[in-house]
């Protein structure tokens with residue numbers, strides 16, 4: 001029996017796989033249940049590179065946050081932050097810009113419970129249990145509980161989470177609501193699975209993910225680019241994730257031989273314009 005664990009709220013349906021816990025499994029974490037592992041293995045059967053892809057995603061997150069710290073960002077709003085794992089945003093922030101604030105937001109009960117327990121006593125880090133599709137409520141909590149000051153620049157992170165916001169929820173409107181709540185000079189970081197390279201294969205992944213609590217979709221680069229409306233993309237733009245300011249040695253040692261189609265994941269960081 002896997003319930004009764006400190007990180008697992010008793011009122012969740014552990015038979016229903018969750019995106020957050022499958023992602024944790026792919027990253028080698030232990031905050032997942034048999035149903036998550038089973039479905040993750042099915043996703044991996046159609047997309048064998050999945051563990052490499054999620055690792056590349058985490059590495060991008062680290063590089064983007066470090067770059068934003070270097071640009072002087074003092075506030076991070078990490079939407080769909082996931083189950084805490086190696087290289088969490090607040091750890092990168094602590095290493096590069098101690099004193100900056102991080103607010104984690106996730107709708108997954110396990111992600112929230114584990115993050116809350118882990119970060120209870122960590123200064124300048126707050127965990128909010130909320131659905132990012134409700135920007136007004138998220139921002140209210142981020143200010144009231146997390147101490148964000150919206151009169152100063154904020155980096156909004158949407159790293160591998162927009163795939164879980166289907167078109168009927170109007171993701172562009174949601175992203176724009178966060179943009180409009182932040183001042184010019186704020187930033188937006190996005191990574192997103194793309195269907196540009198292997199439409200058939202990623203379509204099969206979508207079919208597997210339809211069985212989770214948060215079905216996911218891949219999008220084209222053009223579709224992802226529109227989320228940056230009102231932002232100026234930093235160099236090198238919206239690109240294949242392994243090409244966003246890579247560490248030179250990482251590119252040489254790329255586990256997928258630098259084959260961007262095997263990643264099918266793109267990323268970019270934009271600066272909010274006046």
Ligand SMILES: C[S@@+](CC[C@H](N)C(=O)[O-])C[C@H]1O[C@@H](n2cnc3c(N)ncnc32)[C@H](O)[C@@H]1O
Nearest residue numbers: 020023080081082106107108131132159161164
């Ligand atoms: C693939 S994980 C990415 C985690 C982290 N951002 C990263 O890149 O390492 C997606 C996360 O988004 C969360 N999520 C999905 N839809 C959400 C929503 N509507 N509101 C808040 N969180 C959401 C999931 O619970 C999960 O933890």
